[in-house]
Amino acid sequence: MTASEIPVRASAPREFLSAVGTIMVKELRSRMRGRRAFVVLTVYLAILALIAYGAYVVIVPNAQAQGGFGGPVNASAMVGQAIFILLSVFQLLLVCFIAPAFTAGAVSLEREKQTLDLLISTPMRPGAIIVGKLLAALAFVFLMILAAVPLSALVLLYGGAEAEDIVRQQVVLLATAVGLGAIGLFFSALIKRTQAATVLTYITMLALTVGTILLFVFWSALIVRGNEEAGRFGGNDRAPEWLVYPNPVIAMTDVMAETEAESFGGMTQILAQIRGVELGFDGGGAAIDCAPGMPCQEPGPGQPDVGFNNTVVGHFWPRVSMTLAGAAVLLTLVSMRLIVPVGMRFVFRRRRTSAAADADGGIVDSPLPAGEPPTEANAEEPPA
C-alpha cells in the first residue's frame, strides 16, 4: 500500500455518530435485557393511571357541586385540570429522581469495574462516549415520559387543559431529564465513586428544586429588612428572578398556571410573587371572565391588556427549559474533558500526522486486513 492509498475513513460527524450509536446499543442492551425495564415501565404507568383515576373520583363530586357556576362544562374542566396538575407534579417528581439515578453511575461504574481503560483506549472520541452514555441513560427516561403522554391526553376529553399545555409539560419534563441527567453524568465523570457521585447529584437536584426557592425567599427577606432599616417601606424590591431559572419546579408551576384561568389562581400568585408583579384587575377585568376550558375574553379595543397574563404565566417555563438545556450542554463538554487522560490533548487531531501516513505506507499493517480494498472502509458512506 502506498501513502496515496491511505484508507479513507468516514467523515468526522459520521464517525462521531457511529460511536455514539455503539455506546447506546451496548448500554441499552444491558439495560433493556430481561424483565426489569418492562416491569419498571408498567408499574410507572400503572401508578400514573391510578393517580389520574383517583383525581377523577375525588374531583367529580366536588366539581358537580360547584358546577352551578359554569354548568357541566366547567365541572368537566375542573376534572381535567386536576388530572393534568397531578400528572404533571408526579411525573416531574419522578424525573427528578430517576434521571440522575441513571446517569450518576455512567462513568464512575466503569471506573469502579475497571472497564473504563478498555473503553478509553479505543479510538472513539471522548465526546462520543459521554454523549452516548447520556443519551442511553436518557432514552429510558424519555421512554417513560413519552409513554405517559396518552394519560395526559385524557385531559383533552375533559377540557381544563389543552394540547399546548401537554406540549409545554413535555418540554419541561424532557428539559429536566436532560439537565439533571447531565448533572449526574458530570459528577460521575468527576468523582471516582458512584456512591459519592449519586449523593452529590441528588444534593444538587434538591438545591435546584428547593434550594433556589429558599434562597430567593431569604434573599428577598434580607432586602426588605435592609430597606426597612433604611427607612423605606412598602417597596417591591426582591431577589433577582433569575435565581429560579434553573428550577424545574418553577417551570412546571408555570405550565400548570397556564391552566388556571382565574387571576388569583394559586400558582399564578406564586409566580407573580417571584416576578414582583401585582396581580389585579389593572387590565379592566377581562381575566375574571375566564373559566377553565373556556377561551378568555380578549380585551376590547382601547383596553389595556391584562398585566399578569402576559408577564407572569408563560414567562418561566421557556427560560427554565433553556437554562437546563444550556447547563446540560456545558456539563457534557466538561465531562468529556474529565475522561481524557490527564496531560493528553483534549482535541485529538483529526488529520493524520505525516508519520502516520508514512507508517501506513511502510511496514505496518493497515487497520484493514490484506485483500480488502482500502476504500471498503468507507462502504457505509453514501455514494457522493
Next chain:
Amino acid sequence: MTPVIEIRGLVKRYDDQLAVAGIDLTVGPGEIYGLVGPNGAGKTTTMKILATLLAPTAGEALVCGIPVTEDPIEVRRRIGYMPDFYGVYDDLRVWEYLDFFARCYGVPARRRVGMVDELLGIVGLSDKRNAYVEALSRGMRQRLCLAHTLVHDPALLILDEPASGLDPRARVEMREILRELRGMGKTILVSSHILPELAEMCTAVGIIDRGRLLRSGRIADIERSLRANALLRIDVVGDAAAAAEWLGTRSGVADVLPVDGAPAGIARIEATYDGDPDAQAALLRDMIAAGHVISGFTQAASDLEEIFLKVTGRDDEEEAA
C-alpha cells in the same frame, strides 16, 4: 523499517514518585518483547503511556512512528491493549462483548459477524459464544480480553501481565495463543514479574526495576553477560558420591553439590563449569568413559529467577557504591 515501538528517554513522575526514570527501548516488527520486573517497577506505567492512557512527564514514545501524545487516536487504531486489571460488562454475552469493541474500533457491520467467530476460535471460546461474560472463568475472561485486543487487527499488542492469576493449564493455553499471534506477524509487548514465563516465548526481554531498564536484549545474551560459568545439572544412576568426587578432580569444575529433586534411584549433582558447550560435551564423554552412569546432563541455564535477582540486585550494589 520503522520500529513498532520507539521509546526515548521516557520519564513519568507521579506526585512525588518517579515511576519511570528514563527508559529507551526499541521493538521491531514481529518481535515479542517481554518486560520483566518486580511489582511497581514501571512496567504498567510504560505500557499505559504506549496505550495513550497516560501522558509522559518527559521523553518520547512512538508507536509505528506516531508520537503517542501527538495523535493518540491514530496510535489507538494500531494497538490492542490488555490492562493488568480490568473488568467485564455484566449483562453482555461473549459475542456481544466482542461485537461492541469491534464497533468501537469502527469495524463495518458485515465484517463483524465472521470476525467475532474467528477471534473466538483463536482464543478457544467458540463454545462460549452465547454465554454471559460474567459467567466465564478467570482464564476464559483473560482470553476474551485478549480477543478484544484483536478486533481491529492491530500491528502491536500491549499485554500487561496476561498470565497473572491463571492456573498452570491456563498459562500454557495463554502461551500457545501468544505463539499463534506471533505466527500471525503481530508485534507483542508483554509484561510479567516472572522471567521464566516470558523467556520461553519472547524474542527479547527487558529487565526493568524502579523505573530503569537494567538489561535489554535476547535472553541468552543477557544470561551470558551475567554468568561466566555454566551451572551443570547431572543426574547420576548408582554411586553419586564417586561421581561427585570424580568431578571435583576435573579442572574448571567447582562447587560440586548434591541437590534434591531427582526421581527415586537417581542422584542429582550440580556443579559450575567454566567451559563452552564443546567443553561440556567433552566433560560428559569423559565422565561416561570413567564408568559413571549418567541419565541426565543439562545446563541449568534457565534459572532465570537467579538472573533476575542478580540483575536487580547488582543495581542495588552499584547504587550503594
